[in-house]
Amino acid sequence: xxxxxxxxxxxxxxxxxxxxxxxxxxxSESDYYLFWYKQPPSRQMILVIRQEAYxxxxxxxxxxxxxxxxxxxxxxxxxxxxxxGDAAMYFCAYLINYGGATNKLIFGTGTLLAVQP
Amino acid sequence: GAxxxxxxxxxxxxxxxxxxxxxxSLDFQATTMFWYRQFPKQSLMLMATSNEGSKATYExxxxxxxxxxxxxxxxxxxxxxxxxxxxxxxxxxxxxxxxRYNEQFFGPGTRLTVL
Numbered sequence: 001x002x003x004x005x006x007x008x009x010x011x012x013x014x015x016x017x018x019x020x021x022x023x024x025x026x027x028s029e030s031d032y033y034l035f036w037y038k039q040p041p042s043r044q045m046i047l048v049i050r051q052e053a054y055x056x057x058x059x060x061x062x063x064x065x066x067x068x069x070x071x072x073x074x075x076x077x078x079x080x081x082x083x084x085g086d087a088a089m090y091f092c093a094y095l096i097n098y099g100g101a102t103n104k105l106i107f108g109t110g111t112l113l114a115v116q117p
Numbered sequence: 118g119a120x121x122x123x124x125x126x127x128x129x130x131x132x133x134x135x136x137x138x139x140x141x142s143l144d145f146q147a148t149t150m151f152w153y154r155q156f157p158k159q160s161l162m163l164m165a166t167s168n169e170g171s172k173a174t175y176e177x178x179x180x181x182x183x184x185x186x187x188x189x190x191x192x193x194x195x196x197x198x199x200x201x202x203x204x205x206x207x208x209x210x211x212x213x214x215x216x217r218y219n220e221q222f223f224g225p226g227t228r229l230t231v232l
Contacts, residue, residue: 033219033220035220042225043155043208043210043225043226044223044225044226045161045210045212045223047220050220089158091160091161095219097219103214103219104151104163104166105151105161105163105212105221107160107161108160109159109160110158110159110160112158
């Protein structure tokens with residue numbers, strides 16, 4: 001069964017500092033995608049970053065970057081220069097590419113990130 | 118682009134009544150829509166996958182007679198909670214995908230409170 005594990009229920013970071021959120025997943029598939037979603041207090045799900053499993057290069061989006069270790073099945077998110085607006089619940093998610101639009105997202109349990117001024 | 122809306126954003130109803138939640142893709146055609154349920158401080162739980170013009174596929178443990186899903190067009194899917202009870206109170210989120218895109222676009226969610 002495919003599972004996504006986020007071992008840090010809560011994290012805290014000082015404004016302008018860097019924080020890393022952990023995520024591991026379990027799968028026997030070779031073609032899949034990994035995502036980090038942010039859910040602020042408004043509860044709107046916002047895509048932060050995505051990584052295709054076939055790409056060796058780690059994805060980056062401005063202050064957000066990932067450390068994708070395929071052999072270890074690890075997909076951590078690094079937030080640099082943390083801002084107050086980064087405070088939110090962060091979900092790691094995994095999607096197997098079966099070639100259709102019905103591919104399901106498997107979510108982790110989430111990490112609640114607090115940013116201290 | 119890729120905006121998904123939900124209506125209503127919140128609803129309060131009496132026990133025993135039915136409530137309909139709409140999910141619309143505003144600027145793209147969504148061949149597949151997904152419905153999730155989220156309890157406070159928990160992750161999203163997939164309830165069902167909805168394909169335009171066909172019956173929804175429900176996840177194990179989700180009552181299909183309680184949660185009726187209709188995907189009538191490429192831009193609209195509805196979730197009807199029938200004979201709602203207080204335990205159905207939750208936050209319901211929909212998402213939509215475009216053909217050949219391995220990404221889901223999420224609606225803002227609907228908070229349902231059943232008294």
